[in-house]
Amino acid sequence: MEHKTLYFENDMLKLIDQRILPLEIQYYTAETYQEVCEAIKKMVVRGAPAIGACGAYGYYLAVKQYIDEDKELFLEKMSSAKKELLATRPTAVNLGWGIKKIEKELKKEIKKDLDKKSILNNILKIADQIAEDDIKTNKKIGNFGNKLIEIGDNILTHCNAGALATVGYGTALGVIRAAHNSDKQIRVFMDETRPRLQGASLTAFEMKAENIPATLIVDNTAATLIRDKKIDKIVVGADRIAKNGDTANKIGTFMLSVLAKEYNVPFYVAAPISTIDFSIDNGSQIDIEIREDKEITEIRSVQIAPEDIDVYNPAFDVTPAENITAIITEKGIIRPPFIENINKLKSN
Ligand code: MRU
16 A cells, blocks of 8 residues: 555654545654554554554553653553553454563563663564564465455455554455455455444555455445355454454454355455464453444434434454354464364464
8 A cells, every 4th residue: 555554753653544534644643652542542543453563652652751760650650551552442452462562572671771772772673573574464364365265256355454454465455455466356345334434434445546346335235245146255354363263353244254154155364363362262251342322323423313322332243263264364274173273373
């Protein structure tokens, strides 16, 4: 993509403002960890790997803000900064993964008794590495996933698991990019993805930018297309994958997986290993974020539902492992039995 999702320059985190895409291209600047928290909460930036990188840069900014305090106060401030960053979005495991990588490095640096400037330089290097590695990882996911795609496939995707949900290239859209670039003559069908419309505003934007043939549908059209054999494969991203393969992703993913199973359409999850939460056995342990009512009662600030109507707005759902054909990672394609094969990955 021509426009970067995020980059870090002169101690500032620059984020393409995804709330106003595709109408305007504007960058949001975060110079403090509090501004990073705000950007994640308000969804200036979203998508599990992208917020993973933001968590890392946010934690770095907090260290920079408090490093001149005495040790006790510094540790206290860092502990609350970590909590605040973690609380911004509870479902995507990558957020905590990014933060903890920097925290681990910080602890090492403190033990070495280095000067403050070196500590800051060294932890920033790790955050930059996370961002750089993300693009490499996604390209690997794309190449493995491409092996599953046949010439002329119609591929359905949900939400946005693209360059905009990562530091670049994307996971589910990484597979789609790789297939398109190897001339497989694919067509993408993207659900608009209510309530926040990431499919309509972000996936469609990415597909247009790269001339990848794509058709936008409302979420409710997917069932008809699947039944009528107009969809050959479904590829989605993930926010958290349990040890048994149960996968949390954007609300509506579960429904697609049920349709896929009913009509024998392969259902693939594309995600980096950092999205696997090795501390949980199954999807029932995943904390599902509930977002504000306005996301449903308003569309871009225009009210569309009666005042004070009761609303239920979970941002994610869990697709049971038995509905998933395979999980595409940077280390290869994982097939069932997932418990066994995911476990093997950990020890690799
Ligand atoms: O609420 P969002 O927009 O952050 O949800 C994003 C998704 O559900 C993506 O599919 C997931 O984070 C994977 S991104 C590569």
